[in-house]
Amino acid sequence: MAEKVLAxxxxxxxxxxxxxxxGISFSVAPNEVVGLLGPNGAGKTTTINMVLGVLEPxxxxxxxxxxxxxxxxxxxxxxxxxxxxxxxxxxxLTVYQNLHIFSLLYGVKDIADSIGRxxxxxxxxxxxxxxxxxxxxxxxxxxxxxxxxxNDPHLLLLDEPTASLDPSIARDIRAVIRDFxxxxxxxxxxxxxxxxxxxxxxxxxxxxxxxxxxxxGNPKTLPQEQGKANLEELFITVAREPLSLETL
Amino acid sequence: xxxxRVFAIVLRQYYLxxxxxxxxxxxxxxxxxxxxxxxxxxxxxNSVALSGVNFVLAMLGAVLLWDFFIRIMQGVTMAFFEDVxxxxxxxxFSTPILVSEYLAGLVASSxxxxxxxxxVMIILASVVFGLSFLSYGIVIVPCLLVLxxxxxxLGIAASxxxxxxxxxxxxxxxPIPAIISPFVGVLYPITILPGWMQxxxxxxxxxxxxxxxxxxxxxxxxxxxxxxxxxxxxAVYILLACRYFIATYRQAVxxxxxxxxSAESLS
Numbered sequence: 001m002a003e004k005v006l007a008x009x010x011x012x013x014x015x016x017x018x019x020x021x022x023g024i025s026f027s028v029a030p031n032e033v034v035g036l037l038g039p040n041g042a043g044k045t046t047t048i049n050m051v052l053g054v055l056e057p058x059x060x061x062x063x064x065x066x067x068x069x070x071x072x073x074x075x076x077x078x079x080x081x082x083x084x085x086x087x088x089x090x091x092x093l094t095v096y097q098n099l100h101i102f103s104l105l106y107g108v109k110d111i112a113d114s115i116g117r118x119x120x121x122x123x124x125x126x127x128x129x130x131x132x133x134x135x136x137x138x139x140x141x142x143x144x145x146x147x148x149x150x151n152d153p154h155l156l157l158l159d160e161p162t163a164s165l166d167p168s169i170a171r172d173i174r175a176v177i178r179d180f181x182x183x184x185x186x187x188x189x190x191x192x193x194x195x196x197x198x199x200x201x202x203x204x205x206x207x208x209x210x211x212x213x214x215x216x217g218n219p220k221t222l223p224q225e226q227g228k229a230n231l232e233e234l235f236i237t238v239a240r241e242p243l244s245l246e247t248l
Numbered sequence: 249x250x251x252x253r254v255f256a257i258v259l260r261q262y263y264l265x266x267x268x269x270x271x272x273x274x275x276x277x278x279x280x281x282x283x284x285x286x287x288x289x290x291x292x293x294n295s296v297a298l299s300g301v302n303f304v305l306a307m308l309g310a311v312l313l314w315d316f317f318i319r320i321m322q323g324v325t326m327a328f329f330e331d332v333x334x335x336x337x338x339x340x341f342s343t344p345i346l347v348s349e350y351l352a353g354l355v356a357s358s359x360x361x362x363x364x365x366x367x368v369m370i371i372l373a374s375v376v377f378g379l380s381f382l383s384y385g386i387v388i389v390p391c392l393l394v395l396x397x398x399x400x401x402l403g404i405a406a407s408x409x410x411x412x413x414x415x416x417x418x419x420x421x422x423p424i425p426a427i428i429s430p431f432v433g434v435l436y437p438i439t440i441l442p443g444w445m446q447x448x449x450x451x452x453x454x455x456x457x458x459x460x461x462x463x464x465x466x467x468x469x470x471x472x473x474x475x476x477x478x479x480x481x482x483a484v485y486i487l488l489a490c491r492y493f494i495a496t497y498r499q500a501v502x503x504x505x506x507x508x509x510s511a512e513s514l515s
Binding site: 015046049052053054055056073074075077078080082084086087088089090091092093094097100101102104105106107147 | 250252253255256259260263264267268330334335336337338339340341342343344345346498501502503504506507
């Protein structure tokens with residue numbers, strides 16, 4: 001059996017008396033897209049920040065390709081990357097300059113080729129020398145995704161990557177992410193509030209509520225297993241009446 | 249230490265400065281203003297004073313070296329502030345970069361940007377006011393080294409303070425050189441200070457630099473042992489500043505402040 005791309009074990013984050021993430025364990029396999037779902041404040045972004053090494057867990061371990069994040073932070077993060085709507089790249093640098101700097105930070109080998117390929121893939125060639133701060137939110141999201149692909153990561157973390165994209169571009173981006181997962185040996189952890197998107201993209205979903213994993217399964221069959229019509233209805237139930245569900 | 253990642257921090261600063269006149273101007277404008285102000289003042293003092301002291305060498309030289317120290321310190325903090333202003337911590341610290349590499353990048357950025365100010369300083373001072381740093385002799389080398397090292401130490405400590413207290417703490421940083429300057433005796437001997445101020449000045453490496461410069465201007469002997477001790481003292485400050493920055497960074501990762509830096513605090 002192939003080694004898990006991401007393995008999270010008994011992960012917990014406590015702020016004072018508030019438990020943001022409460023001992024969750026999950027994994028992402030090679031070529032798998034896992035959806036991390038849940039209402040606002042469920043602990044999704046806290047979990048992603050811990051996997052990114054910018055937030056120290058109170059308890060638990062995170063390993064990427066079997067490598068412990070706490071022990072080998074730099075090596076693990078060289079195989080990881082992320083994109084999030086709340087983390088745009090510096091607006092006072094051009095698209096090329098930002099990608100150049102992050103290429104150096106991630107140790108990308110053939111920088112000019114990699115940037116050229118990603119500018120083409122995300123339809124950003126015409127913005128190559130445009131400052132990121134003057135791009136539309138959708139264009140900035142695409143630049144963030146290009147940055148996230150720079151180091152051809154084994155683990156790709158995407159926090160609502162299509163939130164500010166129009167439906168046409170969002171569909172293209174979903175296809176790019178699916179291709180990424182299918183072609184290489186990488187895995188994707190994806191958060192989204194768009195349940196149709198989650199159903200189309202994710203191989204498996206984890207429902208988070210109050211910092212705990214409430215449900216886990218195939219997004220196409222899980223709603224029926226829980227007696228719900230679709231994923232959106234299941235999401236609403238998780239958000240409003242989590243105790244009514246048959247939990248893990 | 250991965251020098252490619254250090255270079256990335258320097259390159260970021262180069263890209264920003266190259267594209268922005270408002271970033272280029274401060275590299276030399278305040279140095280130029282100080283030289284003109286103090287240059288004419290010292291020239292005037294030379295013409296009226298009966299003591300025979302060369303004020304250009306004694307005072308203008310000291311002011312320029314103090315400016316050098318300020319450029320170095322602000323070079324570090326300005327490079328750090330670029331990440332604060334562009335809310336870049338989440339993107340930056342989720343890369344493989346180590347804190348030591350980030351700090352090395354800030355220091356290297358400061359060295360490059362300070363060089364611009366120093367070149368302007370040397371040209372203006374020598375062409376307009378006839379001040380040659382060669383007049384100080386070889387003693388200028390350890391003096392510049394001490395000011396460089398202490399500027400780096402204060403720049404790192406100041407950045408750590410802003411990292412700890414949030415973007416609004418930026419205003420704490422700008423007056424630091426002005427607060428220190430009375431204690432280090434840029435323009436007067438330490439001996440005229442009251443006892444408690446002299447005690448403080450003993451702990452500040454630049455004090456020994458300006459004492460040495462005044463001694464040189466008066467053709468008196470300079471204690472190389474004291475200058476060596478001030479280099480060691482400045483090195484200790486760099487170590488302490490780095491430890492403070494690393495501890496602050498770790499605290500910010502523990503509390504989650506790095507990921508939500510614009511909130512300033514998580515309470």
